[in-house]
Structure formats: structure tokens, C-alpha cells
Amino acid sequence: MNPVKDIACPDAPAYKPLQIIHADDSLLVLNKPSGLLSVPGRGEDKQDCLSRRVQSLYPDALVVHRLDMATSGLMLMARGAAMQRAMNQLFERREVHKRYVALVDGRLAPAPTADGWGLIDLPIAVDWPRRPLRIIDAAGKPSQTRWRSLAFDEAANFTRVELEPITGRSHQLRVHLLALGHPILGDALYAPDTVQVRSPRLLLHACALRLLHPATGAQLSFESPPDF
Incomplete structure (x- = not known):
């Protein structure tokens, strides 16, 4: 599946642009590069991260899980607090399958x-x-x-x-x-x-995600081959 958008960050030229693999009214699927935090860390030098870059385009985007800074690949974000709760429940029930x-x-x-x-x-x-x-x-x-x-x-x-x-x-x-x-x-x-x-x-590298869409119940499946 082709990415919907690439998000570049001029203040961090060493990072590859972020790929948004999927976007709808409920959720986003992102392809995080290695070397980028999932969420802000402590200190001014750790504020650039996937969640903030995505929120510059989707202000309602909220984190539901994380990848280590050094890990690359597929990561989900929810659109809005209600969808974040629904997706958190999917993770708690182990209904989000990752590879x-x-x-x-x-x-x-x-x-x-x-x-x-x-x-x-x-x-x-x-x-x-x-x-x-x-x-x-x-x-x-x-x-x-x-x-x-x-x-x-x-x-x-x-x-x-x-x-x-x-x-x-x-x-x-x-x-x-x-x-x-x-x-x-x-x-x-x-x-x-x-x-x-x-x-x-x-x-x-997180290469595959599979889950039922929390709003529609449709089966969602995404893949991202590693570059190694």
C-alpha cells in the first residue's frame, strides 16, 4: 500500500521522512524510522518524535503503543480519546497481532x-x-x-x-x-x-500489523518490508 503522506522535519535532516501507510477517521498506521522517538523524552533534545510530527497534520492523533527509538516499522495511533480507549482495549485483549x-x-x-x-x-x-x-x-x-x-x-x-x-x-x-x-x-x-x-x-523492524478495525469491524492488515 502506498503511503498517504510523507512528513519531513527540517530540524532533523538525518531522519528519513515519516510514511503514513493508512489514515482514516479512526486510526493511523505509520512507518517509523530507526533513530526517532515514538513520544517526547526528557530534555529539549528529545522533543522531536513520531507523535509530535503526526500531530502537526492530525491534531487529534493519540498514542496507543510505542516502538523503541532504535526500532523501525509499523506503529498505530488513534484519532481522538474515544478511539484511543477502544484501541487500548484491543491491545489489552491481545487482538492486535504484530510481527x-x-x-x-x-x-x-x-x-x-x-x-x-x-x-x-x-x-x-x-x-x-x-x-x-x-x-x-x-x-x-x-x-x-x-x-x-x-x-x-x-x-x-x-x-x-x-x-x-x-x-x-x-x-x-x-x-x-x-x-x-x-x-x-x-x-x-x-x-x-x-x-x-x-x-x-x-x-x-516491525514488519506486519493485523487487527479488526475498532469502528467498522473490518479486517485490517498492513506490511512494511525491512530495508535490511
């Missing part, structure tokens, strides 16, 4: 299942001495990620992996892949230096 693609260090062998999908079921907690980092901790919140190995590049020593988060914890995909022993290339927070330097950005 990601990542490149991870080393050879991640396919899961030994009939369909090739494995499950990471490891609780995640805040690493308080190093917050905002997260860790695997038995006292943490239940966290589940489905994963599937797509291809191994022997020459470059990485595996292309497809991911489906069942829960939505902060840094969940990054922490779960690290727990498998296969950190994401370019991950400045969790990967060792030898893996971090293999890419100038985090190679994690």
Missing part, C-alpha cells in the same frame, strides 16, 4: 516443531541498578515471544528471524533473543561490543 524481523548474531537453528515456530517463555523485570535495561528474572512479569528462523547467512554469520510478541514488555524481543544467546545486530543496549558494531543501527 517483526530481526538479524541476530550466529546461527539460530530452527525450532524443532512441525511449523518451525518456537516459544520463548521467560519473565522480564526492570534491571533497577541499570534501568531502563531489562533482565530475565523469575520475579518478573510473564513474557512470551514466538520466533522462527528464516535463513542463516554463513558468510556474514547472522540469522534472519521472524518474531511475534504475545506479551508487550519493554525491550522484550531484545532481551528474549539475548537470552537465547543470539543478540540482535546493532543493539547498543544488550549486545556485546563485537555484535553491536556490526550494524550502525538496531536491525529490528
Whole structure:
């Protein structure tokens, strides 16, 4: 699907223009570039973000979920408070289905299942001495990620992996892949230096979204292929 609009920001030339993949009276689907915050952060240097850029065109646009600054790909916003509540309920009921693609260090062998999908079921907690980092901790919140190995590049020593988060914890995909022993290339927070330097950005992209339209009930499905 072609983007409805591209939004450029003259004050941030290093960022690619934002692509609005879909827009209607209820919701927006955006393609966030890596390196851009989803919402404002603390400090004057962290005020440029996806939500503010979108609100310059759609003043009623409200956030319903976030992507990490380093993650690229598809993200939803609601049009108005009532629709924000409806979409929050979809997320709470796990009726918004998301899929990601990542490149991870080393050879991640396919899961030994009939369909090739494995499950990471490891609780995640805040690493308080190093917050905002997260860790695997038995006292943490239940966290589940489905994963599937797509291809191994022997020459470059990485595996292309497809991911489906069942829960939505902060840094969940990054922490779960690290727990498998296969950190994401370019991950400045969790990967060792030898893996971090293999890419100038985090190679994690939200590539697909599927949900029922909260106003019409129509099935919505969006895709955004990664540029890696």
C-alpha cells in the first residue's frame, strides 16, 4: 500500500521522512524510522518524535503503543480519546497481532516443531541498578515471544528471524533473543561490543500489523518490508 503522506522535519535532516501507510477517521498506521522517538523524552533534545510530527497534520492523533527509538516499522495511533480507549482495549485483549524481523548474531537453528515456530517463555523485570535495561528474572512479569528462523547467512554469520510478541514488555524481543544467546545486530543496549558494531543501527523492524478495525469491524492488515 502506498503511503498517504510523507512528513519531513527540517530540524532533523538525518531522519528519513515519516510514511503514513493508512489514515482514516479512526486510526493511523505509520512507518517509523530507526533513530526517532515514538513520544517526547526528557530534555529539549528529545522533543522531536513520531507523535509530535503526526500531530502537526492530525491534531487529534493519540498514542496507543510505542516502538523503541532504535526500532523501525509499523506503529498505530488513534484519532481522538474515544478511539484511543477502544484501541487500548484491543491491545489489552491481545487482538492486535504484530510481527517483526530481526538479524541476530550466529546461527539460530530452527525450532524443532512441525511449523518451525518456537516459544520463548521467560519473565522480564526492570534491571533497577541499570534501568531502563531489562533482565530475565523469575520475579518478573510473564513474557512470551514466538520466533522462527528464516535463513542463516554463513558468510556474514547472522540469522534472519521472524518474531511475534504475545506479551508487550519493554525491550522484550531484545532481551528474549539475548537470552537465547543470539543478540540482535546493532543493539547498543544488550549486545556485546563485537555484535553491536556490526550494524550502525538496531536491525529490528516491525514488519506486519493485523487487527479488526475498532469502528467498522473490518479486517485490517498492513506490511512494511525491512530495508535490511
